[in-house]
Amino acid sequence: MLWTEIWLFNVHFTFDFPRPLMPNLVPVGGLVTKDAKPLSRKWQDILNNSSKSGVVLVSFGSLIDLNLMPEFSELLARALARIPQTVVWNYKGQAPAGLGANTILVEDFPQNALLAHPKIRAYVTHGESCSLHEAIYHGRPIVVLPFFVDQWLNSKMVQSRVIGRRVLQSELTEQKVFAALVTAMTDPKIRDNMKELSYAFRDNFRHPLKAAGLWLSHVIKFRGDHLRPVVHELYTYQYYLIDVSLFLLCVFLLPFALLFFLLRCLCRCALRVPRKIIGSFSSKKEKDE
Known part of the structure; x- marks a missing residue:
């Protein structure tokens, strides 16, 4: 690993904490971000028939199986049932107990396209970087319920930037999740900060995917010895x-x-x-x- 010629890091300078980087460490946060494609008729109907208060998206990715955590799923279901918004929850398996009438369970949804829709009021997630970048790109307040690895740091950055709220597993209760949801959707400071961060996030000299391609092309042409710091050669x-x-x-x-x-x-x-x-x-x- 010490002799790797270039590293592509999924971090973005507008969201992540400042850090010193060597020339061969290239931040390309926002690789998955893009303008939304039109929604299908099915999703247009769901959004058109949703609550006038808006819609909350919930997704914990493909690595976390909520069926193996029934207590967490039931707690979250009860908290979501208390809000007036329609909830679209990316969930596979048997519906958790306490599920509210305002909650729609789907096995998959077009996340990027839905986040771009103006009726989306908040996004509930575990804090994976790509999902956070999509939410920031479209300017949606975030509620993070982190589980492991980089999710704790990502949730801390969400809290620090005041673009949402986080609830740690050690302090997880129905009331705290409900309060975090309400705050994320109603606090004007969170709304304004997310709007400003979204503008800054979009204001790139080039798209991260194009930047990654240019750096890879550069290393293929000229190798990366001139990018590697001398520190790798020290005893x-x-x-x-x-x-x-x-x-x-x-x-x-x-x-x-x-x-x-x-x-x-x-x-x-x-x-x-x-x-x-x-x-x-x-x-x-x-x-x-």
Whole structure:
């Protein structure tokens, strides 16, 4: 991995926290973002017949099987049942208990096209990067319920940018999920921040997919040796500055070591004088006797 000529990272500078990057680390966040295609008649009818309060999309991707987490699914179903909006939930399997009359379960939906629709009020997700980028691209407030890996960091960025709300598994309750949904849809600060971030996210010099293609083409033509940092050629002790740390440690400890030996010598000299005096006094006393 150290000799990889180029890395393409699914991060975007408008959303992710700032970080130092080497020339061979190229951010291409937003690869999946694009303008929406027209919805099919089926989805147009669903949206047209939905609540006047709008629609909430819910999706946890293909890696998380909610059928294996019945308690979580039931808790989320009850929270969604309390909002006035129509809920379209990407869900496979038996319907969870507590499902509200406002919730429609589908095994799949055109996520990008639906997020672009003006009736979408919020997007509930586990916090996977591509889904977040799509929501940001279309300017939809986000509620993140993270499970693992990068989802915790992504949810923290959502909270930090004030473009939505997150609810961690350790604090998951029906009331907190409901409150997060209401806040995400009604807080004007979240709405304004998401709108501004969406404009910034779209304002690229080139689409991330095109940028990735250009970088790959560059590496194929010229290889990537000129992009790789010299740090990969350092020894372990150089990379972790062990030699520098040892030198500084010696410089720091040297004055204390010298002071210690000086005090030790002074103490020895101070102890020798009384011994000589006592010895000479004892010898004189023995002669007198």
